[in-house]
Amino acid sequence: MKKYIYFILPMILTVLILNGCKTINNNADDYSLELTELNYDDIKDKLIRFHVIANSDTDEDQNLKLKVRDKVVEKLSEKLINVNSLEEAENVLQENIDYVNEIAKEVIKENNYTYEVNTMLSYENFPDKVYGDYVFPQGNYEAFRVIIGEGKGQNWWCVMFPSLCFVDESKNSVDSSDLKEEIENIEPKNTEITNEVKEKNEESSYANNGVKFKFKIVEVIKGILD
Template sequence: MDRTYIEKHANQLIFFLAIVIATFVTAVAVWKVQTVAAAERQEHLSQEVLRFHVLANSDSKRDQELKVKVRDAVLDWMEEALPQGMDVEQTTRWVREHTDELEEISKQTLEENGADDTVSAAVSTCYFPDKTYGDVTFPAGNYEALRIEIGNAKGHNWWCVLYPNLCFLDTTNAVVPDEGKKKLKNVLTEEEYSQITAESEFKIKWFFWGDDK
């Protein structure tokens, strides 16, 4: 075989491999940049919201019904008692200062419904997976949350966001009012807000109430 032919094709192969390696290195670099940026967005978002998490004793129908009753009682009380106009730090501090009342309300609700499960309420840092409703996605990561645990806290949980005052509902509910979106947009940069909004088949309602999700 002609030596010139071999050298020509060897050079083509080397050139092709160089392109492949350069493309791979570039892709890895872009991925790293995007990963770091996503982590920074999640970290900032986590500092601007306070989530609410209720964990049922188990997945039995009875325990899930009790979870909803506790949720409703707690949100009823907080809607009346929680001062308006506070920022996320003030809201978190207020909730921490009233965990005893939240536990008592939860226990009374259980007792009124014939249950004697233990209840604990605390503000703690919890890991949440990605969650998308409507056109808003909360990326996976650690968030501060008011966490109410009923009994063994092994059942399906329910969550929403206490600050800004919004709770997610399922697909049967209305889309997000414009004024609701502004509440979240006001505490994020324009880029961050655009990054967490996306099209979805789900619906969202910005409200103080949530559904069993």
């Protein structure tokens, strides 16, 4: 019996190792090997994020969130198409809060739900987020948020200004090749952020300048070993 065990055990270990290598390779294919981390101080006052927050994390509520997202992005893209400054984008979004609320409510009603919708343009603190090939550092960003119902579910987000929101299935990989250049070309806001927000920004911003590189494959391997 022991002879069989000594014979079979190496085979089992070999299979496990090969499967582990395959998993690593698959994960490596799913992610870019290098992610460029943007400098928080360089971008914090030059963009507007867009977030749609689901009522909950049930499959039904998450699917509803995506339907609301599709319709809102479609309609807002039409209004932001010729907008070239951050201030102008803010004005357009602020003026269309009620319009977006009605769009979202219509989608919700069509799908037989009765959730309320709360849409706002505000500064919010967000964790590190990967967008295409870029990492947006944790910090306070201006965001146009559509909150469905209790807003306790996972959110979907994109960069609304400059306009980089893609919802077409053919563009499920974000085309962020020109993102850094587009953001750098935007003039920062002239208005001052409140002292409280500034203090939070300073706490969450990175001390280094320029660009940092992260090797995603290392994170993948670490996740497998943990």
